[in-house]
Amino acid sequence: MKHDTPCASYPAITDRMIVSLIELLGRDSFAADLADILEQQFGHAHFHIFLYREKLAPAALASRPNPIAYARGLENYLNYTYVINPAYRAYRMGKPAGVYMISDFIQNDSQAILDEHDVDVHIEDSEPIGYRTPGWPKNMAEVIVLVNLPNNTVLDFSFLSPLGSRQTLDAKSSLERLFPILNAVVLRQFAVSPNSLDAENTLSGQEDRFHDFGGNVLTVREREIAQLILIGHSSNSISLNLRISLATVKSHRRNIYSKLQISSQAELFSLFLLHLK
Known part of the structure; x- marks a missing residue:
C-alpha cells in the first residue's frame, strides 16, 4: 500500500521505504544509512541528524550532502550558536517528539534589526529566526523532527530547503505521516544498539x-x-x-x-x- 502525499509531484512514502528503514535495525552505521534513505526520499538541499545531550554541546551524527559545503557554519553551530537556536531551546524545554517547522518554536515579526557584524551571528531580517550563523546557508526554511530517546537525549532531524518553496510544506506533511514509523524504528535501534545513536564526547555544554x-x-x-x-x-x-x-x-x-x-x-x-x- 502506498501512502498519498499532499502534492502529486512529491515522492510517496512507500512500503519499500518502510522496509528499508526496518532493515537498518542493528547496524552500527544506522545514523549514516538512515540519513541516506531520508535524503533520497526528501531530496532537501541540506539534511542533518543532531544529537542533543545534557551538559554537552550537540553532535552531528550525519549530514547530507557529505562533505557539506558549509563546514565552518556547522562547526560554529555545534560549538556556540546552538545554545540560542530555537530547536535546541525546544529540546531544553522538553518539547514533545514530533514534526515541526522551525517557526513553531519562535514567534517573530518583520521588525528585525538590520545591523550586521562579521562575528559569530549575523542579524538578518530575511531569516526565519532573525539571525544566521556565518557560513550557514542563507534563507533556508527548516522542518524539524524530534525523537526523544530513553536516556534523556533527543535526536533532531533537520531538513533544510529554500525559504518559501513548496517542498518545505510537502515534506512536513509527508514527515508527519512517516513519523510514527520513523520514531518506532529509531527507538528500537536505541534498544538494540544504543552506541549507534551516540557520539564521542563533544565540548562541555554552554x-x-x-x-x-x-x-x-x-x-x-x-x-x-x-x-x-x-x-x-x-x-x-x-x-x-x-x-x-x-x-x-x-x-x-x-x-x-x-x-x-x-x-x-x-x-x-x-x-x-x-x-x-
Missing part, C-alpha cells in the same frame, strides 16, 4: 553560560528578556510571552543595552558569543 549572561549587571527580568531576544523573539513576541506591555519590553531593552554598554541587537549577539568563548 547552558549555564546562557543563563548567567549579564548576571552581574542585569536584573532577573532583564536577563529573561535578553535570553528571549537571543533566541529570536521580537519585542511583540516577548510582550505576549511574558504578558507585559510592549512599552515595558522596550523600556527593558533600553535598560539592557545601557547596562551592557551596547546600542544594537547585533552587539548584544556579539557580546553574548564573547561571553560563551
Whole structure:
C-alpha cells in the first residue's frame, strides 16, 4: 500500500521505504544509512541528524550532502550558536517528539534589526529566526523532527530547503505521516544498539553560560528578556510571552543595552558569543 502525499509531484512514502528503514535495525552505521534513505526520499538541499545531550554541546551524527559545503557554519553551530537556536531551546524545554517547522518554536515579526557584524551571528531580517550563523546557508526554511530517546537525549532531524518553496510544506506533511514509523524504528535501534545513536564526547555544554549572561549587571527580568531576544523573539513576541506591555519590553531593552554598554541587537549577539568563548 502506498501512502498519498499532499502534492502529486512529491515522492510517496512507500512500503519499500518502510522496509528499508526496518532493515537498518542493528547496524552500527544506522545514523549514516538512515540519513541516506531520508535524503533520497526528501531530496532537501541540506539534511542533518543532531544529537542533543545534557551538559554537552550537540553532535552531528550525519549530514547530507557529505562533505557539506558549509563546514565552518556547522562547526560554529555545534560549538556556540546552538545554545540560542530555537530547536535546541525546544529540546531544553522538553518539547514533545514530533514534526515541526522551525517557526513553531519562535514567534517573530518583520521588525528585525538590520545591523550586521562579521562575528559569530549575523542579524538578518530575511531569516526565519532573525539571525544566521556565518557560513550557514542563507534563507533556508527548516522542518524539524524530534525523537526523544530513553536516556534523556533527543535526536533532531533537520531538513533544510529554500525559504518559501513548496517542498518545505510537502515534506512536513509527508514527515508527519512517516513519523510514527520513523520514531518506532529509531527507538528500537536505541534498544538494540544504543552506541549507534551516540557520539564521542563533544565540548562541555554552554547552558549555564546562557543563563548567567549579564548576571552581574542585569536584573532577573532583564536577563529573561535578553535570553528571549537571543533566541529570536521580537519585542511583540516577548510582550505576549511574558504578558507585559510592549512599552515595558522596550523600556527593558533600553535598560539592557545601557547596562551592557551596547546600542544594537547585533552587539548584544556579539557580546553574548564573547561571553560563551
